[in-house]
Amino acid sequence: MTDNMSHNPTAGDTAMRDYGATQNVPTFDEPAFTPLTKPLSEARVAIVTSAALHRPDQERYSPGDTRFRVFGAADRDLIMGHWSPNFDHTGFQLDLNVVYPIDRLAELASDGVIGEVAPRHFAFAGNQPETVSELRLDTGPACAQELLADAVDVVLLTPV
């Protein structure tokens, strides 16, 4: 048995949160704010995650990959291509909704809380080059255009 006294119950996550708190982050001088102009019960909702999810037949993420992968609302055969060993990967293996709550979104749609689930959802890799300039100027806007093409109103962003 392992010695209980040697365990700080939140050592890994605390270390990561402390590290995150010290990191420089990009700033946005005049952040945009887009209000939802229709009832939520009529809105189309998409998920964009930074968990580096992909289908097995899609290209894997390279370290520092700034591009995104696209999958359909019916896809459940997703694996996590994230390169960081510093967060839990087991929750996702038990239930993908803990990272990518697609089944919950479908329930909210069938209960009339939201209008509908978007036909396509998107994943980026969370570990990005520090300046995130590709994300700001290239792949982020490109993903926004894909979402607008699907007439999405609301985007739920889930990190890992």
Added chain:
Amino acid sequence: MSTLAHVFEAAGLSTIVLASMREVAEKMQPPRTLYCEFPLGRPLGKPDDPAFQRDVLERSLALLDAGGPVLETYPEVIESEEMPLACSIPPRYDASLPPAVDEAKGLRSAYNRSVAKRGLTEVGRAIDADGVPGALDVLHQWAEGASWQEVPLPGKNTIAVCHDIRAYYTAAALELATGPAPGGRAVDAWFHEETEAGKTILAARASLKEQEAPFPFWFYMTPGHR
């Protein structure tokens, strides 16, 4: 995520961020943020708990009612479980093999059951399941002092190979363990503290550091706090 929120809002989309790091969200000020102090890697908090996940979503969507930027905190904190998962490890079978190699072979049937059940595997970034014992054999040699430049690792990329070994063990552990879903990092603690493979990776990592291998080559073989 916060960067994407700003980019998407500028394009005319309404966004909600489920933030996992409060200070980052406070500095980056995405338009609508629900800060959730849950285990990192579990932004919806609890696997296999639809009611909880739905509550997180409903509180997130409620932020759309705010007329300007808003950051709220989810009222429940979920701490990570860093005590090792209670999961038995196969007994020694072939004493002529390094312990980690023998152990990995012993876990193969549990791994296979997991893959059959899920229909997917997270193994395969650099090596497949057949390659796990061989990779552990090289890591064992490194741990014993062999030169990483003279004894090459199958799959080459240490980070990817260690990911694949962890993923192989994780799949087996989730299959073997009984009881409620393990908390965040419980499998990680089991792997690094109780399995021969985890101990071998930690020892190989220490050896690479001693051999002055490049920092990224060894550092990301395990979580940073180890």
